[in-house]
Amino acid sequence: RCGFVAIVGRPNVGKSTLLNHILGQKLSITSRKPQTTRHQVLGIKTEGPVQAIYVDTPGMHEDEPRALNRYMNKAASSALIDVDVVVFVVDQMAWTTADELVLEKLSRLKCPVILAVNKVDKIENRDALLPHLDMLSKKRDFAEIIPLSALRETNLEPLEQAVGRYL
Ligand code: GDP
Numbered sequence: 723r724c725g726f727v728a729i730v731g732r733p734n735v736g737k738s739t740l741l742n743h744i745l746g747q748k749l750s751i752t753s754r755k756p757q758t759t760r761h762q763v764l765g766i767k768t769e770g771p772v773q774a775i776y777v778d779t780p781g782m783h784e785d786e787p788r789a790l791n792r793y794m795n796k797a798a799s800s801a802l803i804d805v806d807v808v809v810f811v812v813d814q815m816a817w818t819t820a821d822e823l824v825l826e827k828l829s830r831l832k833c834p835v836i837l838a839v840n841k842v843d844k845i846e847n848r849d850a851l852l853p854h855l856d857m858l859s860k861k862r863d864f865a866e867i868i869p870l871s872a873l874r875e876t877n878l879e880p881l882e883q884a885v886g887r888y889l
């Protein structure tokens with residue numbers, strides 16, 4: 723099985739860190755030509771019979787929320803048409819209007835959205851995590867919700883396995 727995976731989220735939640743640690747390499751995002759290529763392949767991760775192709779979807783990966791807006795508005799419901807799974811990254815206990823905006827843009831998407839709750843290494847009060855995850859679970863019918871730390875490489879395997887299930 724193989725398929726395309728897009729990692730989305732507001733700036734600073736740890737998308738680049740996550741990609742770098744999943745792919746085990748430092749990514750250099752070069753300039754794109756959206757007119758000629760829908761997606762830029764960032765890397766391919768092969769794990770047994772599963773190949774996940776991580777792509778940079780225009781406006782989805784850069785630290786400019788308005789670019790996401792522009793892209794999604796332009797492409798409307800055909801946005802991410804050949805993406806099989808979306809990984810929506812948020813920053814542990816913080817839920818902001820910028821996250822809400824990304825969620826809103828994703829609402830048109832039919833493909834499974836996995837919520838990656840990043841930076842859990844920063845959480846001091848572990849008891850607070852469960853109610854927070856419960857709150858997040860009501861935001862959308864997420865395919866899965868996975869708390870992780872991209873920086874410390876905690877729980878990256880469950881995320882990759884979840885991605886594999888939807889390819
Ligand atoms: P992006 O804008 O979504 O691509 O976010 P970056 O990957 O550039 O990360 C933004 C900041 O968050 C950087 O300083 C990262 O080192 C930090 N960061 C990313 N992942 C983690 C994590 O799991 N734990 C902690 N504590 N910091 C993280």
Ligand code: MG
Nearest residue numbers: 737738783785
């Ligand atoms: Mg980045």
